[in-house]
Amino acid sequence: MAGRVLVVGFGSGLVADDGIGPAVIRRLEALGPVPGVRVEHGGQDSLRLIGLWRGEPEVWLVDAIVRGAPPGTVHCLGHEELLAIPQQHGTAHQLSLPESLRWLALSYPDMAAVRYRLWGVEPERLELGVGLSPAVARAVDAVADEVRRAAGR
Amino acid sequence: MPAGRTVTVSHLGRIEGHGGISVRIVGDVVHEVNMDVFEGSRYYEALLKGRHFLEVQGIITRVCAICSASHTVAALTALEKALGLQQSARVHHLRGLLVLGATVESHALHVFALALPDFLGFPSVIAMAAEHPREVAFALRLKQLGNRIQELVGGRAIHPINTLVGGFGRLPGASALRSIREELGAALDPLMGTVDLVASIAVPDWPAQETLYVALKPYEDAYRFRGEELCTSRGERHPVESYRDLVREFTVEHSHAKHSALASGETYMVGSLARLKLWGHLLRGRAREAFERLFPRGVEDNALLNNWAQLVELIHCVERGMEVCDILLGMPEEASEMLAYDVRAGRGVGALEVPRGTLFHEYELDEEGRVVSANVITPTAQNLANVERDMRRAVERMIAKDAAIPEPRLKLGLEMVARAYDPCISCSVHVVRER
Numbered sequence A: 001m002a003g004r005v006l007v008v009g010f011g012s013g014l015v016a017d018d019g020i021g022p023a024v025i026r027r028l029e030a031l032g033p034v035p036g037v038r039v040e041h042g043g044q045d046s047l048r049l050i051g052l053w054r055g056e057p058e059v060w061l062v063d064a065i066v067r068g069a070p071p072g073t074v075h076c077l078g079h080e081e082l083l084a085i086p087q088q089h090g091t092a093h094q095l096s097l098p099e100s101l102r103w104l105a106l107s108y109p110d111m112a113a114v115r116y117r118l119w120g121v122e123p124e125r126l127e128l129g130v131g132l133s134p135a136v137a138r139a140v141d142a143v144a145d146e147v148r149r150a151a152g153r
Numbered sequence B: 001m002p003a004g005r006t007v008t009v010s011h012l013g014r015i016e017g018h019g020g021i022s023v024r025i026v027g028d029v030v031h032e033v034n035m036d037v038f039e040g041s042r043y044y045e046a047l048l049k050g051r052h053f054l055e056v057q058g059i060i061t062r063v064c065a066i067c068s069a070s071h072t073v074a075a076l077t078a079l080e081k082a083l084g085l086q087q088s089a090r091v092h093h094l095r096g097l098l099v100l101g102a103t104v105e106s107h108a109l110h111v112f113a114l115a116l117p118d119f120l121g122f123p124s125v126i127a128m129a130a131e132h133p134r135e136v137a138f139a140l141r142l143k144q145l146g147n148r149i150q151e152l153v154g155g156r157a158i159h160p161i162n163t164l165v166g167g168f169g170r171l172p173g174a175s176a177l178r179s180i181r182e183e184l185g186a187a188l189d190p191l192m193g194t195v196d197l198v199a200s201i202a203v204p205d206w207p208a209q210e211t212l213y214v215a216l217k218p219y220e221d222a223y224r225f226r227g228e229e230l231c232t233s234r235g236e237r238h239p240v241e242s243y244r245d246l247v248r249e250f251t252v253e254h255s256h257a258k259h260s261a262l263a264s265g266e267t268y269m270v271g272s273l274a275r276l277k278l279w280g281h282l283l284r285g286r287a288r289e290a291f292e293r294l295f296p297r298g299v300e301d302n303a304l305l306n307n308w309a310q311l312v313e314l315i316h317c318v319e320r321g322m323e324v325c326d327i328l329l330g331m332p333e334e335a336s337e338m339l340a341y342d343v344r345a346g347r348g349v350g351a352l353e354v355p356r357g358t359l360f361h362e363y364e365l366d367e368e369g370r371v372v373s374a375n376v377i378t379p380t381a382q383n384l385a386n387v388e389r390d391m392r393r394a395v396e397r398m399i400a401k402d403a404a405i406p407e408p409r410l411k412l413g414l415e416m417v418a419r420a421y422d423p424c425i426s427c428s429v430h431v432v433r434e435r
Helices: A016-031 A046-052 A079-083 A097-107 A109-113 A134-152 B044-048 B053-063 B068-083 B089-120 B133-154 B174-199 B240-246 B272-282 B285-294 B303-329 B379-401 B407-420 B425-431
Strands: A005-010 A037-043 A058-064 A074-077 A115-121 B004-009 B019-026 B029-037 B214-217 B229-232 B237-239 B247-250 B259-262 B346-354 B357-365 B371-377
Touching: A005 A016, A005 A046, A005 A134, A016 A037, A016 A058, A016 A115, A016 A134, A037 A046, A046 A097, A046 B133, A058 A134, A074 A134, A079 A097, A079 A115, A097 A109, A097 B133, A115 A134, B004 B407, B019 B379, B019 B407, B029 B379, B044 B053, B044 B371, B053 B068, B053 B357, B053 B371, B068 B089, B068 B133, B068 B346, B068 B357, B089 B133, B089 B174, B089 B303, B089 B346, B089 B407, B133 B174, B174 B285, B174 B303, B214 B272, B214 B346, B214 B357, B229 B240, B237 B240, B240 B247, B240 B346, B240 B357, B259 B379, B272 B303, B285 B303, B303 B379, B303 B407, B357 B379, B379 B407
Parallel strands: A005 A037, A005 A058, A058 A115
Antiparallel strands: A074 A115, B004 B019, B019 B029, B214 B229, B229 B237, B247 B259, B346 B357, B357 B371
């Protein structure tokens, strides 16, 4: 039976602050399970969300997001706000996160009813390298705590 | 002297990785065309030196998440040759299925989400859904089917862990293979429907020019992605072990990726269009129908047609995937399969036709199985010089037709040529080594 919430962290731990998603997921795993909540690593291809989803009505995402705020700033976006972000550019095999969510809804009617939420963290560096910059690393605990608080409501 | 202008595409959208284009035009003469690759170099080959051969697969697949299955199969093939190992029939077919799954995933996304919106005049795949909802929905399900094949064979969708030197950790069960076979069968009719749509689209001829193609000769008399001989469309043939005699790499100032040319200095194209040019006559079934429909006069020299060649190959992959499932289902069910082998010193070259073209992996091992040297040449690195050549032709044609052509149209034309090659920048940059 599907739980209430699927939490997925997107990004690569080999691309500096793009590793915020995986880092938050590791933190959530370390903090222990929350009833009805499943956490997963999403990798870099947001279209692969369909392979992780098991019918949860809510999918919460954690990713790096560039909005021009100071590094480490956490942006909390609700369903409508997230899906209203236009496609900026993608790569050959990675469309932007909102574009991927729109395409998933078109291709899998069951997913069209999913409600999304995004915790996006402003990165400082998006280049090859292991490890988060200090400001972004400080956001890991904050996002993990906020996700757990939201899940407990 | 007339004033010059520079056309710059600072970020090349809808390609894998970070790249751009710059073109210098003076009057009606195109002076310089550069495909700039500014993604950082990876130095994977240097990283492998001194490592045990069993570590190679886990490291080298990290070159690129998208192409990880292709790098895995090429690396294992090369390492097994170095060790003198002969693949069993089951391992051969399972690895073939893995490559087919990777190709389905890659081509489905490129044809439907990246190329078709360009040709049909939509800014994105989602915008295209307004007029072509069935194709857009089907494309993602097809891509997901390619992912599931990779998960079934490789143990997970990216960076396979079930594939090992000498065999597989766990063999897919019969029910899983039957399920994949059924889904592949269900994909055939929608794919043929797309052929009807594509056949109605006029393909611009801006980049069309005489081109040299390179692809592996299939290991049997059928359309296949593996082989032991490298062939050119001019009739040259080289055993894959001596690929360095045919393919020469060189560095250019504007790119972090090496470029390639033949020993003669000529640029060449690898990929779906090259494979169809050399081996399209070996296609059978509905892939053959699609080939004859989309290429009624045979393969013509126009890189933009690579998009349609990928569609033909998608149909081939689906049909061949069903055949491979049948072959595997006809074998006795086992939990795993692993050949026994001794470690020895040796050199091996693995060559494979992957979505973007011919991929080479070469390893030399010492008597303890440690890597003495490694070399990887990716399809994108081989294509880059030809991409620039085709972009030059495209700009020359476009400004010859309309000297006042608006810059956005020129940029779109350049991007379409680059995207037709489906470049994977992430893969291409790992090959630059500091000397």
